Amino acid sequence: MMINHEPNTERGSIENRCGFVSNMSGDVPRVNGQLAVSCAFDDKSLKSHLRSDPDIQWTNIDKSTNILILTSDGL
Structure with a gap:
């Protein structure tokens, strides 16, 4: 599952912090x-x-798990 952090999606939160989009x-x-x-x-x-x-996101990993992919857009 991927969550995009886009300004339009989080406009309310940004405006509540006195910012603007x-x-x-x-x-x-x-x-x-x-x-x-x-x-x-x-x-x-x-x-x-x-x-x-x-x-x-929490996901159970057990013996039926074939592939695990961990990603990041940077640290």
């Missing part, structure tokens, strides 16, 4: 006109408007 023609939605994602760990200029808590 801009939608310029031909561009992707951006937090405060800058960042194209709504979850970041260390962007000092936007830190107060973004969330940094990770999305975690």
Whole structure:
């Protein structure tokens, strides 16, 4: 399961933190006109408007599990 952290999806949360989401023609939605994602760990200029808590999904792994794929978009 993949969860995209897009500004339009989390607009309410961003606006509750006194930020804004801009939608310029031909561009992707951006937090405060800058960042194209709504979850970041260390962007000092936007830190107060973004969330940094990770999305975690628990899955049982047992002997019937054939493949396990762990992914991240960076740390």
